[in-house]
Amino acid sequence: MNGEAARLGGVAKIAVLRPNAVGDFVFVLPALHALKHAYPDAELVFLGKAWHADFLEGRPGPVDRVVVLPPIPGVGAPVDEPVDQQAVACFVERMRGEGFDIVLQMYGGGRYSNPFVMRMEARLAVGARADGAPPLHRWAAHVEPANRRLALLEIAALAGATLPWMQRELAVTPADREAAAQVLPAHHGDAAHGRLAEYGTTMPPPQGCDRPLVLLQPGSSDPRRCWPAERFVAVGDALARAGALVAVNGTAQEAGLVRRIVGGMRQPALDLAGKLGLGGLCGVLERAALVVSNDTGPLHLALAIGTPAVGLFWHTNLVDGAPLRPGLLRAAVSAQVRCSVCGADNRASRCPHQESFLHDISVDEVLGLAFAQLQSQPAVASSA
Incomplete structure (x- = not known):
């Protein structure tokens, strides 16, 4: 782990990067709740896939808004998949314009996702780091196998977030x-x-x-x-x-x-x-x-x-x-x-x-x- 796990002041907007499938989304729910508990007045933006946007639209919970990622090699898309690099660059520029205070990388060990997160130029970049992956401002070691819920909570804790007791992690509408x-x-x-x-x-x-x-x-x-x-x-x-x-x-x-x-x-x-x-x-x-x-x-x-x-x-x-x-x-x-x-x-x-x-x-x-x-x-x- 690198950096002091202190809560950041003046946080208005937080982004979480996790463009995964259903089970992987469920694993991140405790961390999302912890972030919203720590920063109740901040907008929590989930950087994910189209199905996240559809599923979370109007659903009570910690996520305030979903932004759908374009195909990005190693970040929700295969590493060798041909992509529109101009579209990726435009997306990064749009994310810089959002003015995120904190961006959390919760997508793997960071070989591709950590450089992508750093391009957003947030005040604080937090996430997992596997051996050989680029560092973030604060990071926790990425190891496998490990309880994914706890590993993602560890990342949230690096941003000063703690988890309240919950009987249910996902709301049914x-x-x-x-x-x-x-x-x-x-x-x-x-x-x-x-x-x-x-x-x-x-x-x-x-x-x-x-x-x-x-x-x-x-x-x-x-x-x-x-x-x-x-x-x-x-x-x-x-x-x-x-x-x-x-x-x-x-x-x-x-x-x-x-x-x-x-x-x-x-x-x-x-x-x-x-x-x-x-x-x-x-x-x-x-x-x-x-x-x-x-x-x-x-x-x-x-x-x-x-x-x-x-x-x-x-x-x-x-x-x-x-x-x-x-x-x-x-x-x-x-x-x-x-x-x-x-x-x-x-x-x-x-x-x-x-x-x-x-x-x-x-x-x-x-x-x-x-x-x-x-x-x-x-x-x-x-x-x-």
């Missing part, structure tokens, strides 16, 4: 709830309603008791992080037999996977593939008593909203993605490190195969965690 209502039955339970039957029984829920919603999330952008579909089928059936209303979510591109799971179940389940935007998904997650998910964006959205979850993780990914409220997550972790096709150790470098690395997580393990989570969480989830 009326529009989110309305979108969820379009795809869910009019009457179903949530975490505030009764408990499921114990694992291993086929007892239906008590008469007059609504069915708690359990959401299965079987997809991921990384096939190595995907638990086998037939095991989601077994988990869904067991939860439905115990009294849950089971829904299976996925993108439109994952519709085949979702249909395979819903069609393979002996118990009825809702197919939500391609039916939800990001806001609608937040609405569904808020109504869920439990989420069972691979390590992917919707899992981390659920945790940010305050919904209990069972997460399926490969090796050190749990270190990166662990929530600040540990009680919300029960994790099933695979210790498999070698590819089932070629035998290559994938900890330091990735082989070309796309096989799952979660085969050593059993159905019984996940069901045990799911029922334990459902039995222990109703009071917490209902007050989130």
Whole structure:
């Protein structure tokens, strides 16, 4: 760490650079809240992607405004991607004109992002620095693996920011709830309603008791992080037999996977593939008593909203993605490190195969965690 972590005086405008995907955005939420808590009168501007602007428009939270970055090599775009350098230069000039007091680099180790941040000429530039990356005014060492939420909070602390206690990191809007209502039955339970039957029984829920919603999330952008579909089928059936209303979510591109799971179940389940935007998904997650998910964006959205979850993780990914409220997550972790096709150790470098690395997580393990989570969480989830 370089520099004294003192709070800056006279701060009117702060920028945070993080043009990432959904899960990575969730990881930065505690740091954003800490910054807004430390500088409540400053405008907090998020430098991100178009989806950030769409998702955060009108959403209560620490971000006041989103500025969409143009393609910049190494900063939201591949290093070797041809870009319009004139457009990049014009963007930098526009950011200088904003007159940021503090710019925080929260995008990787800084090899490309730190020089980009320094071009904005803020009073204070803060961020992560990997070995060999250019320094900022204040910086923290970038190491992997590490809990991303805590690492980003460390960067915020370099700007004098501290985090207040929060039960929920991400706000759910009326529009989110309305979108969820379009795809869910009019009457179903949530975490505030009764408990499921114990694992291993086929007892239906008590008469007059609504069915708690359990959401299965079987997809991921990384096939190595995907638990086998037939095991989601077994988990869904067991939860439905115990009294849950089971829904299976996925993108439109994952519709085949979702249909395979819903069609393979002996118990009825809702197919939500391609039916939800990001806001609608937040609405569904808020109504869920439990989420069972691979390590992917919707899992981390659920945790940010305050919904209990069972997460399926490969090796050190749990270190990166662990929530600040540990009680919300029960994790099933695979210790498999070698590819089932070629035998290559994938900890330091990735082989070309796309096989799952979660085969050593059993159905019984996940069901045990799911029922334990459902039995222990109703009071917490209902007050989130």
